[in-house]
Amino acid sequence: MISHSETNPLREGLIEAQVAQPCTLVIFGGGGDLTRRKLLPAVYNQALDGALPANFAVLGVAREEMDNLSYRDFARNGIERFSRQPMDSEFWPDFERLLHYQQGSFDDLQTYLDLKEHLQKIEPEFGIPGNRVFYLAIPPAFIETCVTNLNAAGLVYPTDGSHPFSRIIVEKPIGHDLESARQVNTVLGKNFAESQIYRIDHYLGKETVQNILVMRFGNSIFEPLWNNKHIDHVQITVAEEEGVGTRAGYYDRAGALRDMVQNHILQLLTLIAMEPPWAMQADVIRDHRQDVLNCLRPITPDSIGDCVVRAQYGPGFHHGEDVPGYRREEGVAQDSITETYVALKVFIDNWRWAGVPIYIRTGKRLPKRVSEIAVQFKSIPPILFNADTDHPLEPNVLALSIQPNEGLSLRMATKLPGPKVRIYPVKMDFRYGATFGDQSPEAYERLMLDVMAGDATLFMRRDAVESSWKFIEDILEPWESSRTRWLPEYSAGTWGPLEADRMIEMDGRKWRML
Numbered sequence: 001m002i003s004h005s006e007t008n009p010l011r012e013g014l015i016e017a018q019v020a021q022p023c024t025l026v027i028f029g030g031g032g033d034l035t036r037r038k039l040l041p042a043v044y045n046q047a048l049d050g051a052l053p054a055n056f057a058v059l060g061v062a063r064e065e066m067d068n069l070s071y072r073d074f075a076r077n078g079i080e081r082f083s084r085q086p087m088d089s090e091f092w093p094d095f096e097r098l099l100h101y102q103q104g105s106f107d108d109l110q111t112y113l114d115l116k117e118h119l120q121k122i123e124p125e126f127g128i129p130g131n132r133v134f135y136l137a138i139p140p141a142f143i144e145t146c147v148t149n150l151n152a153a154g155l156v157y158p159t160d161g162s163h164p165f166s167r168i169i170v171e172k173p174i175g176h177d178l179e180s181a182r183q184v185n186t187v188l189g190k191n192f193a194e195s196q197i198y199r200i201d202h203y204l205g206k207e208t209v210q211n212i213l214v215m216r217f218g219n220s221i222f223e224p225l226w227n228n229k230h231i232d233h234v235q236i237t238v239a240e241e242e243g244v245g246t247r248a249g250y251y252d253r254a255g256a257l258r259d260m261v262q263n264h265i266l267q268l269l270t271l272i273a274m275e276p277p278w279a280m281q282a283d284v285i286r287d288h289r290q291d292v293l294n295c296l297r298p299i300t301p302d303s304i305g306d307c308v309v310r311a312q313y314g315p316g317f318h319h320g321e322d323v324p325g326y327r328r329e330e331g332v333a334q335d336s337i338t339e340t341y342v343a344l345k346v347f348i349d350n351w352r353w354a355g356v357p358i359y360i361r362t363g364k365r366l367p368k369r370v371s372e373i374a375v376q377f378k379s380i381p382p383i384l385f386n387a388d389t390d391h392p393l394e395p396n397v398l399a400l401s402i403q404p405n406e407g408l409s410l411r412m413a414t415k416l417p418g419p420k421v422r423i424y425p426v427k428m429d430f431r432y433g434a435t436f437g438d439q440s441p442e443a444y445e446r447l448m449l450d451v452m453a454g455d456a457t458l459f460m461r462r463d464a465v466e467s468s469w470k471f472i473e474d475i476l477e478p479w480e481s482s483r484t485r486w487l488p489e490y491s492a493g494t495w496g497p498l499e500a501d502r503m504i505e506m507d508g509r510k511w512r513m514l
């Protein structure tokens, strides 16, 4: 565990954490899977950690028939199964009294009028000054009606400083393509000010992802090397072991590019590649992240063949058991050509990154769940220890491990002990768990507190969502207009298709073994 000491103070006061303000968290879709698995467990953990504002309540709104009591049972069940910290039965009674429920249909204005009354009852009881966070944990088709009705019912206050706050959290997917994303953003923009809108990308809430900026700009040794003079290439891997599971209805229309690259992976890329921000302010950081998206080299019909590989998992093994191929999964069309794997080679055309390829791969039914960003530095010259061209030294790699083992490691050449000069690559390893002990908070815990504090740094601004779609569309359009009926296949439980190996090997490089 780390210790506070006068000579080695924690630098926590340096960037003043904004404080979560008293508010009611209204969850639309309050009876759904996301709420049960992620949102209520996140609120529970915040409560256990004493991080919630003293004046706080939750109001779930959904179609399901429930009252406050059955909603509390629903919450308890989700928390028992999915919470980071175990259920504390002594604490539970204090917590459950915060939870309320309202049944209603999202497309009926009456639901919102009732909601207003309901809030006006809860707020004085909990000493909440009228601040509200609306969390849309609902299918995208309901966003428009929900947002418009919230406004029509007078639930959106102006941002003139003389009203309590109304903030809205929107889940992905924001749109299905650029045009539909713009429509969603326009509807949001008609009813809420941009400063009230929090588009969540849960990857930005992961502890290791937040550490990227600290690692880059809190240390003096990396930044001088962080450019095309010293970096050979970057690899971003987000591998999942699971198949499509019960989400075929959504996933079969989305695919890996939309589901993972458009949002999570491009956001990781912006953090790795951005210029040093001049202040830890939401819009300064978001402007700098946006600059990276603006510099992404568009994929063209000429480059798509060399820079993009898509594939689908076929039958294979998972933990020694047979598992079906994607087309045999429940709810998936038997002739589906939805990609469950995608590999890309992208370039950022700016002064710092010119000529440095960034290889990205993500897929379902890969051998293990592992996400990492690896920065491979250039090889040393072929002299001295690297003179044997048949056995070149392995270059330095800085790997940021996002999950499951959060940490970072640096591969370096060292001398094997003994009379001869024999060189061996070793890893300097830092593991969060080993150093800091406690489990890191879940992404949703951090992100919801940020919304209550009014800090939008880790959320997607409208321009980021739309630029990411623009980049992705150059790939989606040719895919969708091609008459392909089969995609390259990889067996479930393997590291993707041969085509992806070829893509990187053509450049004389290899995917990392993870």
Ligand code: BG6
Binding pocket: 202, 240, 259
């Ligand atoms: C979601 C995707 O956004 O992220 C899922 O829709 C994916 O398909 C999930 O499984 C991965 O998140 P995590 O935090 O488990 O890596």
